[in-house]
Amino acid sequence: MEGYISIREAAEKWGVSERRINQYCSEGRIPGAERFGTSWAIPESAEKPGDPRKQKKQAAPPKPKKAPELFPGFMPLINTPFEPGRCMQTIQKMKAGPKRDIALAEYHYFSGQAEKAMQETEVYLTAADSGIRLSACWIFAYSCLTMGRIDHARYALDEIKSTLAADGQTASPVRAMEAFVAFGAAVLLHLPLPEEMPPAEDFLPLLPPGVRAFALYVQAHYLYLKEEYSHSAGIVEAALAMGASAYPISAIYLHLVAVMDYMSMKQTDRAQRHLLTAWEIARPDDLIEGFGEHHGLLGAMLEAAIKPKWPEDFKRIIDITYRFSSGWRRVHNPVTGHDVADDLTTTEFAIAMLAARNWTTQEIAEHLDISANTVKKHIFEAMRKLGIKNRKDLKKYMLQ
Template sequence: MPLLNTPFQPGQCRAAIAAMPQGPRRDIAVAEYCYFSGQAEKAVRKAELYLTHPDWDARLSACLIYAYANLTLGQIHQTRVALTELQTTLTRVVTNGNQGAAAAFVGAAAAVLLHLPLPEQMPPAGEFLPQLPPGLRAFALYVQAHYLYLKEDYARSAGMVEGALIMGAKVYPISAIYLHLVAVMDYMSLKQTQLAKEHLLEAWRLARPDDLIEGFGEHHGLLGGMLEAVIKPGWPRDFERIIRITYRFSSGWRKIHNPDTGDTVADNLSTTEFAIAMLAARGWTNQEIAEHLRLSPNTVKRYISNAMTALNIKRRQDLKGFMLR
């Protein structure tokens, strides 16, 4: 993933790609940019050319991009093909030094971001993280922090993010964006809304100059209504684009996640209903949700009631069974 591993100033992403020598590294960087800027169709076309390339790094990168871009497009068969190729490649090269570290990184990213179990061949993070170059290491730390979040170890996850940013991850904007977003998830779970807001705004500051908007759509359901509270009032058109990405990505994500895990993450709620139901499932009161989203408590109550009706449940505590982990 050469673009993940490239430091650049916000607004200089495309210039950084143009400065790369022509060849697989630059082509993969273009595919990365297409994906992270919400251009899934272009990302698929660019990545597809390298799915069976003899260069392992190019192949691993292409498979990861191809899997997630097709997920966004609802092309689940193609996503599964790419995930199978990733698994095969992981088995072949996971013990081979730097190639093994790259394979382990990609395997962890593919599994954790889909909220699926880690591959059986996955080495401990402490073994492969030090072998990664700095930019990939920063994104791998995001994956580890996301994993801790899924385990509900929010304080440890947030500490990992803060440490990664202090130690230099912030110079790799794409990795830094994702680190900030998982910090938002952690701090919202801990009800530390001011810290969550600060991390979201920093992610937005890094992303907006290069239109690196994909991550916000991917994480919408986990951000605890923070996009509605912060981005929607200030950047309504960008918010609309994020929501379009959210609907596309979430639909594809559920088609992989729900069958493979047996979970029943809701797919029949609006993004606002889902965001409010997520907060309610985390133990937020109607008053707390109302203050956070600048709504009336009665409006919050109505959204929760609509969500429960759509999910055919009668108890508020049952919402958790239909929300993202």
């Protein structure tokens, strides 16, 4: 049976004061020590407690390695967290120079002012700084698409490829950016994906947080196009829960793809919650571009939730839709050979999209709070314009 020693004996054994032994016992740092009245009995086999400061230092986990900074200056506004309503203040706080100019161009593009964004980025298409040049080309390409200047848009996309090639094909950050740009362009324009795409887990960690959040939107959009709606929605929910909500532009686009997913699954309540959340983020800074870009995929949710309460904003969104979709089709149709409908009104298109997704006339009527006869008239008119005779053929002409 193990014996015990007194406080005095422990102090002599370990070369410390009796007061320190009392402190050790009171703090529970000597396993097996037992109190007897005002004193302590200490197991003979007990070892002197170590310095807790040294123990904490030794126990501290190693700091994770910081990912290499990828093209500093790339899309600075997307990469900057700010509170809704403080977008312009955030830009104004940036140091004067190319980075702030690019951030302002981002704001103008995402607020539906494509012509301003195009003018502001054109001067940086050949900038010496790779991050600034890539940002300028990216914004310029999509601005030109909206403005109907397709040749200019193609030039900017080619310039992106040249920039990445010049910066080194084997460097991991360069390959990460190449994957993001190529994957993003293909998904957002509904074009064939590049033949060789690295797995998302290989390039996502190399992207800065705001761009990474936008890349997750692209990934979710890709899964939506593959009709993997639950998987897509899961990525959105996880991205928002893990901090993407701090980056308003990326958060808006994530919420919009969630609307697309939940409408495809006929979960209209969840779809509406995501749409209104996106609207709450966007409206204070007028960041409405994404709503216009996604109109055809949102399942008439803009008509149901935005038009009744914000009719003037809805009109502006529809104007963006017409301009963006016109340029989009001029790139999409020739490359894919798909004749996506281009002569329907936005209302006809939205209702035809729901019909193509197997929504019944009554379901569409209830969703939009209109009569079944009105729904039938819109579908009939859409089929007449497309030269088809049944709903099954609608899917051939609708955005997928």
